[in-house]
Amino acid sequence: MAESAFAGARYRTFSTGRLLVLAGLLCAVACAALLSLVIGARPISSNTILTAFTAYDPTDFDHQALFLFRLPRLIAAILVGGALALTGALMQAVIRNPLAEPQLLGLNAGAALAVVATSAAGLDVAGLTRPAIAALGAFASFAIVLALSGIGRSGATPLKVTLSGVIVSAFAASVTSALLLIDDQALQDLRLWLAGDLAGRSSDNLAITAPVSVAGTVAAFLLAPRLSALALGDEVARGLGINVKRTRLAALSIAAILSGTAVTLAGPIGFIGLIVPHLVRRIMGENIRLQFLACLLGGPVLLLVADMLARRLIAPAEIATGVITGAVGALFFIILVARHFR
Template identity: 45%
Template sequence: MTSIATAPKPGAAGLRRPASVRTAWLLIGVGVILVLSILSVSFGVRAVSPGDILAALGGHTDTVEQAAIVKRIPRTVLAILVGAALALSGATMQAVTRNPIADPGILGVANGASLAVVIGLAFFGATGAFTQIAVAVVGAALAAVFVYAVGSLGRGGATPLKLALAGAATSAALASLISAVMLPRVDLLTAFQSWQVGGVGGAEWPRIAITAPVLAAGALICFACSRGMNSLALGDDMAAGLGENVFRTRLISALGAVILAGAATAIAGPIGFVGLVIPHVCRMLIGTDHRWLLPFTALAGSALLLAADIVGRVIAPNGEEIQVGIITAVIGAPFFIWIVRRQRVREL
């Protein structure tokens, strides 16, 4: 199989970074998530006190503030789950394709999941959480296979530039198909528009309970392939020489990434750039060893989405909210331009 270059190589400082430094960053990540979770429950249209939080956790909903806290808790949990899933999916896609700008949104995977969900809603009345997740995962997988196939055409195989172009073209085409399916359905259009932006405001415990095991399965698949991802970063020939089954590792890792992206999109909508921004930041802090990078990426993704949700609630005027998909796009678009300029992605 042709090598698909320019992801960071793990042979130098990345893999030799002291374990104590990595452990410290992981503990910091956990602490940041705890702080942001408290802030997520505390801030919103109506401010609450620590006493209200404790009372709400004890099952009391006697006041408006306590009732608001009860609604914010599933929202906070959903932000943690979806942020971790998208970041972990992006890091895995970058490892599998050895493409520094791989991301569920950029490679068209998110829009593939979105189109599948929309078709299920419009034509088959698929409103159940598990059904939507299953449909979204299938749509994400088909989009990923199509983009990789198109990007592999021609000389040089699936280079980073060709994958990015194929993903961008596919994503645009899928977005047009989504609009074509939804425009005649006025009854679904309003609800879909809010979902299409991407957000965690509609979090409900039953849907979270169904989605969480699927996300856990996708995460476990990615974690199980972390050692193989280190081998892939050395190049296909080197990985094969070390005894790695390159095709199997790439296929199983991609399956985990697709499950994560599809399930996260089904429950929260297509939230972009989390899978692009977070892995790059984490490599700077913790190195390129995927056995450490993937867990830290999951923590950092949760922190980013929690922070984006809090900011969207705080800065919006008149009690309105700005969806997290908008906040992450504002952060991610300049970062994407910076990555492209820094990596000098080109044909190989």
């Protein structure tokens, strides 16, 4: 009862300005999506795109390229960008660490290691099995990060959590590389995927990962009122009838699921979950649901822009999308660290 009353009071603050921001982000997603369909090694005009959707011609090369390659790549970018941004927002809310992000804290590396280790063991994973394995790897990796950062009298401080995440990520990446070196064919098949890339996504990949990602997103929104109470402090949350440990476990499980599906679809793309939640929180304030909505829109915009840059910088060749997000994210991370620890 206390929880519902708290949630009702907190979410009546949808100001006009914030709604306009959400509308602007929605327009930005639409514009970025259209540009993503147009831009490529062979540009496709907007008229051709419209014709392909209204009167598809299976003999037209541009129509085939649009539906077989560019549209699945666009949908993958929207799913992955939203999932990673939402994961970052969840982690920053739960562990109260402004530097929390799935790449920095080991979730992406753990998910990638789980997928590669399963393949190296000769197990044929298909359907929903691969996202489940990736999610378990992400959860296990982050559990190790929390355990390491909790050692010592000071407990899990933001700096210790971040350093532990970097250590676990480096270890998981080295083990992943060792497994791939054993199998040259696997190395060739997974090299681009491990760099973080959206190329080559198929409708089968999307059919498997999209339902899991949507389910994780819905679960995050259902958990939002509890996270809002948690932001006021553990004692206040308990006074409002919130089970703090269960809420944290649920949030971290959802983060692992979202991160696992994103890694399954596009490899370990980094820093989307760091950049977007920080910018969103500055604009949208402390309202968790508004933050989540903005992350679901801002994440795809950032990833779509990065993907278009990856396709055009050295055209007709392409750069892995993760290289672009890594370069931008590293600079953003340095600025955050300098401001947070000065």
